[in-house]
Amino acid sequence: AQSVAQPEDQVNVAEGNPLTVKCTYSVSGNPYLFWYVQYPNRGLQFLLKYITGDNLVKGSYGFEAEFNKSQTSFHLKKPSALVSDSALYFCAVRDIRNNDMRFGAGTRLTVKP
Amino acid sequence: KAGVTQTPRYLIKTRGQQVTLSCSPISGHRSVSWYQQTPGQGLQFLFEYFSETQRNKGNFPGRFSGRQFSNSRSEMNVSTLELGDSALYLCASSSPRLAGNTGELFFGEGSRLTVL
Numbered sequence: 001a002q003s004v005a006q007p008e009d010q011v012n013v014a015e016g017n018p019l020t021v022k023c024t025y026s027v028s029g030n031p032y033l034f035w036y037v038q039y040p041n042r043g044l045q046f047l048l049k050y051i052t053g054d055n056l057v058k059g060s061y062g063f064e065a066e067f068n069k070s071q072t073s074f075h076l077k078k079p080s081a082l083v084s085d086s087a088l089y090f091c092a093v094r095d096i097r098n099n100d101m102r103f104g105a106g107t108r109l110t111v112k113p
Numbered sequence: 114k115a116g117v118t119q120t121p122r123y124l125i126k127t128r129g130q131q132v133t134l135s136c137s138p139i140s141g142h143r144s145v146s147w148y149q150q151t152p153g154q155g156l157q158f159l160f161e162y163f164s165e166t167q168r169n170k171g172n173f174p175g176r177f178s179g180r181q182f183s184n185s186r187s188e189m190n191v192s193t194l195e196l197g198d199s200a201l202y203l204c205a206s207s208s209p210r211l212a213g214n215t216g217e218l219f220f221g222e223g224s225r226l227t228v229l
Contacts, residue, residue, distance in 0.1 A: 041223075099216070104155075
């Protein structure tokens with residue numbers, strides 16, 4: 001079965017600095033990879049996905065993610081963090097063989113002014 | 114296009130009671146998944162329904178059940194509630210059978226269940 005690891009429970013960055021939220025995955029075959037964001041007392045919102053093609057994927061709100069097949073990683077990045085980016089971020093992988101979507105434990109991003 | 118709608122948004126129950134949560138997917142979406150979110154366990158997959166059939170199931174006891182109707186609306190039921198069932202229950206829909214679909218889930222706002 002597929003799995004996702006987010007090694008950091010918490011990431012703190014200063015506003016204006018670049019941010020990285022890490023994700024590694026394990027899946028048989030080609031992965032479909034996703035990032036979601038969750039604000040307090042809300043559902044998850046889709047940010048971006050990697051299916052195939054360019055390893056650098058651009059998504060909503062200025063976020064991007066880099067797919068690295070050799071390191072089985074899909075780190076979320078943003079060149080300049082905003083205070084409003086503070087939220088809980090989830091990485092997910094879908095195994096297209098069984099259509100099963102699994103999520104990482106989540107990383108809480110705090111951007112300080 | 115309306116998003117995924119979950120009802121009720123908040124509810125309080127006592128131990129031993131049962132609860133039914135409802136989810137209306139995005140129009141045209143035929144797959145509905147349910148997740149339990151708790152601070153300690155994160156997002157745990159409950160089950161997925163597609164065309165009224167349960168396609169996948171997570172590791173939850175039989176007290177947790179679900180169903181999907183012909184209009185793709187889904188319900189989940191938890192019987193004999195326990196304190197540990199307090200959580201945010203999230204429903205998500207997707208349309209895996211449509212051409213070009215790449216499988217992202219669209220989530221509702223969740224139903225927050227508190228068991229006293």
